[in-house]
Amino acid sequence: MRVVIGEDEALMRRGLALVLEHAGFEVTAVAADADDLVRKATAHRPDLVVTDIRMPPSNTDDGLLAARAIRERHPQIAILVLSHYVQRRYATELLQRPNGAAGVGYLLKQRITDVDTFCTDVRRVHHGASVLDPEIVSTLLKVDAPNAPVARLTPRQLEVLELMAQGRSNAAIAERLVITEKAVVGHISRIYDLLDLPPSPQDHRRVLAVLQHFSH
Amino acid sequence: MRGSAPFRAALALVGVITVALAALEVVLLLSWHAAVPGVLVLFPIVGLIYLAAGVSAWSRRPSNRLGALLILGALAWLAAGLLNVTVPAIAAIGLVTAVLPLALVLHMLVAFPSGRLRGRADRAAVAAIYFATLVLQAPAYLFGQGADPVSAGLAIADRPELARLGSTVQDSVGALAAAIAIVLLAARYRAASPAQRRVLGPLYLYGIAVWLFIPLSARTIPPLLGPIELAVFQLALVAGIPIAFAIAVRRGGFAQMADLDELSAWLAVRSDGAVGLTRALSCALGDPTLRLVLWAPRSGGYVDSRGDRAVDPGPGEAAVEVMLAGRRIGAIVYDAALIGEPSVVHAAARTVAVALDHQRLTVELTASGDRLRRSRERIAHAADDERRRIARDLHDGMQSRLVLLGMEASMLSSAPDLSPDARTAVAELRNGLEASVRELGALVHGLMPPALLERGLSAAVEDLADRTPIRTDVDLDLAPGTPVLSPAVELTAYFVIAEALANTVRHADASRLQVALHQRDGRLRVDVRDDGDGGAIARGETGIRGIADRVDVLGGDLTIDSPPGGGTRITAEIPCAS
Numbered sequence: 001m002r003v004v005i006g007e008d009e010a011l012m013r014r015g016l017a018l019v020l021e022h023a024g025f026e027v028t029a030v031a032a033d034a035d036d037l038v039r040k041a042t043a044h045r046p047d048l049v050v051t052d053i054r055m056p057p058s059n060t061d062d063g064l065l066a067a068r069a070i071r072e073r074h075p076q077i078a079i080l081v082l083s084h085y086v087q088r089r090y091a092t093e094l095l096q097r098p099n100g101a102a103g104v105g106y107l108l109k110q111r112i113t114d115v116d117t118f119c120t121d122v123r124r125v126h127h128g129a130s131v132l133d134p135e136i137v138s139t140l141l142k143v144d145a146p147n148a149p150v151a152r153l154t155p156r157q158l159e160v161l162e163l164m165a166q167g168r169s170n171a172a173i174a175e176r177l178v179i180t181e182k183a184v185v186g187h188i189s190r191i192y193d194l195l196d197l198p199p200s201p202q203d204h205r206r207v208l209a210v211l212q213h214f215s216h
Numbered sequence: 217m218r219g220s221a222p223f224r225a226a227l228a229l230v231g232v233i234t235v236a237l238a239a240l241e242v243v244l245l246l247s248w249h250a251a252v253p254g255v256l257v258l259f260p261i262v263g264l265i266y267l268a269a270g271v272s273a274w275s276r277r278p279s280n281r282l283g284a285l286l287i288l289g290a291l292a293w294l295a296a297g298l299l300n301v302t303v304p305a306i307a308a309i310g311l312v313t314a315v316l317p318l319a320l321v322l323h324m325l326v327a328f329p330s331g332r333l334r335g336r337a338d339r340a341a342v343a344a345i346y347f348a349t350l351v352l353q354a355p356a357y358l359f360g361q362g363a364d365p366v367s368a369g370l371a372i373a374d375r376p377e378l379a380r381l382g383s384t385v386q387d388s389v390g391a392l393a394a395a396i397a398i399v400l401l402a403a404r405y406r407a408a409s410p411a412q413r414r415v416l417g418p419l420y421l422y423g424i425a426v427w428l429f430i431p432l433s434a435r436t437i438p439p440l441l442g443p444i445e446l447a448v449f450q451l452a453l454v455a456g457i458p459i460a461f462a463i464a465v466r467r468g469g470f471a472q473m474a475d476l477d478e479l480s481a482w483l484a485v486r487s488d489g490a491v492g493l494t495r496a497l498s499c500a501l502g503d504p505t506l507r508l509v510l511w512a513p514r515s516g517g518y519v520d521s522r523g524d525r526a527v528d529p530g531p532g533e534a535a536v537e538v539m540l541a542g543r544r545i546g547a548i549v550y551d552a553a554l555i556g557e558p559s560v561v562h563a564a565a566r567t568v569a570v571a572l573d574h575q576r577l578t579v580e581l582t583a584s585g586d587r588l589r590r591s592r593e594r595i596a597h598a599a600d601d602e603r604r605r606i607a608r609d610l611h612d613g614m615q616s617r618l619v620l621l622g623m624e625a626s627m628l629s630s631a632p633d634l635s636p637d638a639r640t641a642v643a644e645l646r647n648g649l650e651a652s653v654r655e656l657g658a659l660v661h662g663l664m665p666p667a668l669l670e671r672g673l674s675a676a677v678e679d680l681a682d683r684t685p686i687r688t689d690v691d692l693d694l695a696p697g698t699p700v701l702s703p704a705v706e707l708t709a710y711f712v713i714a715e716a717l718a719n720t721v722r723h724a725d726a727s728r729l730q731v732a733l734h735q736r737d738g739r740l741r742v743d744v745r746d747d748g749d750g751g752a753i754a755r756g757e758t759g760i761r762g763i764a765d766r767v768d769v770l771g772g773d774l775t776i777d778s779p780p781g782g783g784t785r786i787t788a789e790i791p792c793a794s
Contacts, residue, residue: 009612015620022627053670054611060670084615084657085666087679109615110653113622113646116630139682 001126004044005030006037006051006063012109016050016082019112023119034062041070046077047102048126052109053083053090064090071101078102080125082109086133088140088211095130095208105131105167130167130207137165140214149195157194160187165210227275230287234267237294241301248302255444259297262455266290269458273465280557281331282465285324286458292316308370311357312350318390318427319349321457325423326397328416329464330557337400344393348386355382387431398424407553412502419464426453493571501564503554505533508568510546510576518547523579536561540569545576589769596769600707607664615656622649665710673706677713677731684717686746688729693736701740705792708766709733709742712774715759716744716786724748724784738793739772745785752778752786760786 003025007013010032017027028044031037033056041049049070055063067079075098081090083106091106105125111118111133121131141150141162153161156177163173170188174181188206192199197209238260245256267290274283296317299310322345324331326338333339357370360379401420408416430450498506509518509526518526529535534552538545548561548568555561625646629639660666668676674692681688694701701709713731720726726748734741752760753776760776767774772790 009616011620012616015616015623019623019627054666083666084611085661087667087675088682089667089671089675089678109619110622110650110657112619113626113650113653115623115626 001025001048002028002044002046003048003050004028004037004041004046006032006034006049006055006066008032008052008055012052015112019115019118020050020122022115023122025122033057034066037063037066038069041077042073045074048078048080048122050080050082050122053081061090064093068093071097071104075101078104078125078128080105080107080122080131082107082112084109086136088136088214091132091136092208092211095132095211097130103128103130105129106136107131107133108135124167129169130205132166132207132211134162134166137162137210140165140211152194153191157187157191160184161191161210164188164191164206167207224275227271231267231271234287234290234294235264237291238264238267241294241297244298244301244303244306248306255447256297256300258448258451259300260294262451263290263293263297265455266293266458269462273462276465280329280465280560282324282328282461283331285320285327285331286461289317289320289324289458292320308357311370312353315349315353317454318430319345321423321427321454322393322397324457324461325420325427326400328419328461330555330560332557334553337396341393341396341400344389344396348389348393352382352386352389355379356386390431394424394427409504415464419460422460423457426457429453493568493575497548497564497568501550501555501560503550505554506548506550508546508548508572508575509535510572510579511544512580519579521575521579523583534558534561536565538565538569538572540573545569545573589771592769596766597704600704603663604669604703607660607669610656610660610663611666615653615660618649618653618656622646622653625649664707665714668706668710673701673709673733676706676710677733680710680714680717681729681731684721684729686721686726686729688717688731691730691732693732693734701735701792704770705740705790708763708770708772708790709740709788711766712742712763712786712788713744715763716784719752719759720744720746720748720784723752724750726783735792738791740788740790740792742788742790743785744787745783747783749780750778750782750784751780752776752784763788 001024003020005013005016005020005027007016007030013030013032017030020027025048028046029040031040035057037049037051037055049067051063051067053061053063055066063083064081067081070077071079079094079102081094081104083090086106086108094104094106097104103125105121107118107121111121125131141158150158150161159177160173163176168176170181170184174184177184191197195210195213197206197213241260241263242257245260266286270283270286270288270290272283273280273286276283292313295309295313296315297310298306299314301307301310319342323342326341327333333342356379358372358379359375359382360371401416401424405413405416405420430453433446433450494506494508497508498504507520509520511517512519512523515525520526529549532552533549535547535549536558537547548565550561625642628634629642629646634642665676665679667679674694677692678690681690717729717731720729724746726746729744729746732741732743734743764774767788767790770790772788774786774788776784776786778784
């Protein structure tokens with residue numbers, strides 16, 4: 001399990017390396033700007049690229065653009081994008097991945113402060129899952145208008161939707177909510193009906209479907 | 217301006233003394249002259265007419281010297297009238313001053329309308345005529361009229377040929393002076409406006425006619441009229457002179473209404489600024505070329521009403537400073553040929569001082585308004601730059617540092633050799649650090665929204681809508697190809713929308729929000745409306761005031777339409793042409 005890190009702050013770079021090694025990864029290269037990240041990912045062909053969004057040269061969304069460029073050239077490399085701030089637009093861009101592409105994740109940097117959960121998420125991305133930060137999901141699931149479809153969901157269905165949108169598998173949802181996987185499948189089918197989501201059996205496809213449902 | 221009380225008292229005293237002198241002369245004439253006393257009394261009466269005209273003109277226009285000249289004319293007539301008294305010592309006064317009244321008539325003609333002499337030619341003509349009437353008169357009474365015992369009082373020799381020679385020289389110099397005067401008056405008449413000519417024409421013609429007629433008539437008319445009739449005719453003509461001058465002076469001479477009382481009244485009711493004030497002044501003082509300039513202490517020079525550097529007085533122009541409370545506030549630049557007496561302009565300067573100061577302050581305010589706007593712009597830019605810098609520093613430094621501390625706490629809490637209590641404490645520490653990271657993130661977001669910094673206005677507005685717990689529709693029309701928005705415009709538009717959304721969430725009890733952004737014709741239009749309770753203006757949010765200030769700094773407008781119960785609509789129009 002090899003990883004290339006893109007991060008312009010030296011301290012954060014070391015911290016990330018530390019926590020990724022803790023998760024069982026071998027850090028093969030680190031890059032301090034977006035161009036260097038693309039070069040090193042191409043050279044090392046790691047299993048996973050972990051990158052910050054705001055990076056030189058322009059200090060805007062260079063890291064995100066680098067991640068998309070890497071995935072386009074090397075779809076087998078899983079991508080985990082980190083940032084101090086998450087927004088739906090970036091999530092939508094990241095989750096629109098080609099068929100058969102490796103996993104993708106978009107998390108707040110502060111998730112590192114829960115090392116165990118973070119390491120689990122990193123492994124899930126490595127294993128091909130779509131992982132979306134809970135903050136984006138909860139923002140999207142805000143119950144606004146009384147007649148919105150989301151408002152008709154039961155509290156349990158909302159919990160299932162939220163975990164589903166974070167990219168968790170049926171088994172993980174069942175485990176988290178302490179219910180059977182069969183019950184999870186029942187909830188999910190009801191949610192699909194209510195929100196009129198297109199059928200998408202794969203876990204990571206479900207995330208994009210939910211995202212797009214809440215897009216304006 | 218009717219003159220001060222001391223001036224009026226002095227004038228009254230002069231009048232009383234002159235009347236007394238006239239009365240004395242009447243008594244002298246009646247007592248010491250047997251023949252035709254009735255006609256001789258006409259002399260002091262003409263003198264009194266001069267006096268009345270002089271007092272009238274002088275009291276009306278204290279700064280105008282014609283009043284003084286008319287009173288001098290009265291005294292000259294009284295003196296000349298003494299010629300007819302049979303007491304030689306008194307008659308001598310009359311002998312010396314016999315033709316002085318004629319000199320004064322010429323003096324007044326040349327000095328009209330201000331009563332002051334302008335230029336060398338004026339002074340030469342007047343000096344020549346006084347020389348002719350006072351000095352060249354001497355041969356007549358020193359060498360002539362030996363036969364007349366009364367007139368002989370001053371004679372030193374009976375030399376008629378010298379007297380005749382003197383008379384010829386006197387006539388020549390007098391004619392020369394008159395010729396200069398006529399040329400001067402003709403030039404003045406040519407230069408005058410039609411309105412001025414209506415005053416000048418009759419006065420000049422009448423004055424010159426009288427002046428020429430009196431010496432000539434003495435030689436040409438006697439066959440037609442008896443000496444008595446001639447004298448009465450001459451005196452009647454001469455008596456018309458002061459009346460004509462007094463009327464001309466009281467009418468304002470050159471000016472339509474040099475009476476500044478009217479100007480004051482005008483100033484009290486009008487406020488149409490520099491143009492109106494200049495027009496009123498030029499009308500009051502009779503100078504269409506008159507202009508007002510304002511003193512600019514900052515640049516130490518004069519400026520016009522637009523704040524541009526004023527043109528210096530040209531040739532023929534004069535300037536009078538306008539002072540208020542000891543400060544110089546401006547100047548009146550006028551045509552020195554049209555307005556002979558600076559004192560009138562000085563009086564006008566006092567009258568318009570307050571109005572001019574008002575105008576000067578307006579010009580100053582406009583200029584300082586521009587400076588203020590630029591300075592606000594700079595301050596706003598500096599504040600935004602500072603915001604951006606602080607947000608970046610926090611993002612790059614503190615946020616990462618706290619995250620790493622939380623990570624260390626997290627790793628520490630799962631260390632195998634930790635007591636349960638320590639494990640709990642470390643877990644709490646981690647939770648606390650995570651909460652701090654969240655708070656810091658919110659702070660950084662409030663300073664400078666990352667979406668705006670990374671992706672620009674439309675991404676940031678979309679993100680705002682995502683985070684608003686009320687359904688928010690976003691309509692973005694920032695067509696590609698339109699000029700890129702400046703950071704200041706983007707940030708201001710963002711804050712307008714953020715503040716509007718926050719207000720709706722806090723107060724409006726709304727179920728729908730609409731955000732629209734349109735960029736066209738160099739303006740960015742931001743429009744946020746909700747279907748809530750309205751009444752946002754009544755609440756007078758400080759946040760709304762803050763964004764209104766921001767919009768104002770950029771030269772835009774912010775309008776709030778929020779009728780109670782009718783929803784709230786906040787619209788900002790921001791110039792964004794690059």
